[in-house]
Amino acid sequence: METNEDFKTLDILARENSADKKFHLHDYTTTYDRVLTPLRYKEIKLFELGIARGRSHKMWAEYFPKGEIYGIDLFVRKHLHEIPRVHLEVCDQTDREQLENYGKKNGPFDVVIDDGCHHSEWTIQSFEVFWPTVKPGGVYFVEDTFFSYHKDLPECYTPPTVMGYFLDLANRICKPGLEQKGSYYAGYDRRSGPKSIEVLSEWHKTVESISFQMGLIMLTKRGV
Ligand SMILES: C[S@@+](CC[C@H](N)C(=O)[O-])C[C@H]1O[C@@H](n2cnc3c(N)ncnc32)[C@H](O)[C@@H]1O
Numbered sequence: 001m002e003t004n005e006d007f008k009t010l011d012i013l014a015r016e017n018s019a020d021k022k023f024h025l026h027d028y029t030t031t032y033d034r035v036l037t038p039l040r041y042k043e044i045k046l047f048e049l050g051i052a053r054g055r056s057h058k059m060w061a062e063y064f065p066k067g068e069i070y071g072i073d074l075f076v077r078k079h080l081h082e083i084p085r086v087h088l089e090v091c092d093q094t095d096r097e098q099l100e101n102y103g104k105k106n107g108p109f110d111v112v113i114d115d116g117c118h119h120s121e122w123t124i125q126s127f128e129v130f131w132p133t134v135k136p137g138g139v140y141f142v143e144d145t146f147f148s149y150h151k152d153l154p155e156c157y158t159p160p161t162v163m164g165y166f167l168d169l170a171n172r173i174c175k176p177g178l179e180q181k182g183s184y185y186a187g188y189d190r191r192s193g194p195k196s197i198e199v200l201s202e203w204h205k206t207v208e209s210i211s212f213q214m215g216l217i218m219l220t221k222r223g224v
Helices: 010-016 029-039 055-063 078-082 096-106 120-133 145-149 162-174 176-181
Strands: 045-049 068-073 086-090 109-114 134-143 207-213 216-221
Touching: 010 029, 010 055, 029 109, 029 134, 029 216, 045 055, 045 120, 055 068, 055 086, 078 086, 096 120, 109 120, 120 134, 120 162, 145 162, 162 207, 162 216
Parallel strands: 045 068, 045 109, 068 086, 109 134
Antiparallel strands: 134 216, 207 216
């Protein structure tokens, strides 16, 4: 257990590692710290797509002292292979087969973060491949979703955008009780609770929640 003297918040670690998730840039660290604190001293597995200079992977390895940190990119700098508990591999986010093989070999994960190419098609594909590798009770993040609104980036702006896809998913998991049964109360059973979930596909049932904030989407997976 860490003492107060060496306790560092995720934002401090982001700043020390020059990771752009820090408060004064994207400010994802506030959310990550709040959501991931309960996992901090556990033997978790975190997988982040997109390595670049390895800044966030180093940050995660320091934040989770017992965690195993995984990452993929088109290229991995040699020296990054020397960081303890960090496992980095070359893998192309556009290649579904490569992603599926990677997930089978390295999953399941407690936390998955997509900070890869950010193109809609590949971000959506990555989610569809890696969501099944998230453990029950685990969490999946998609970063930099503001690209969906960027007219100059057709690969992000052309529908279905990342925001469009996940807003549609939110609609799918929130409305079926109304759509199928015609009234709000018809979706509920006074003795057994919400019935509306029964009309969802098995896949959609696994999505417990989706939340949106500036630049970041978070999905939690229903526990067992
Ligand atoms: C924003 S950077 C990642 C930054 C890193 N997560 C951090 O916070 O320090 C995005 C990375 O996605 C990688 N990338 C782009 N296209 C990719 C693809 N098709 N497959 C895998 N990685 C890709 C880029 O090489 C780049 O390193």
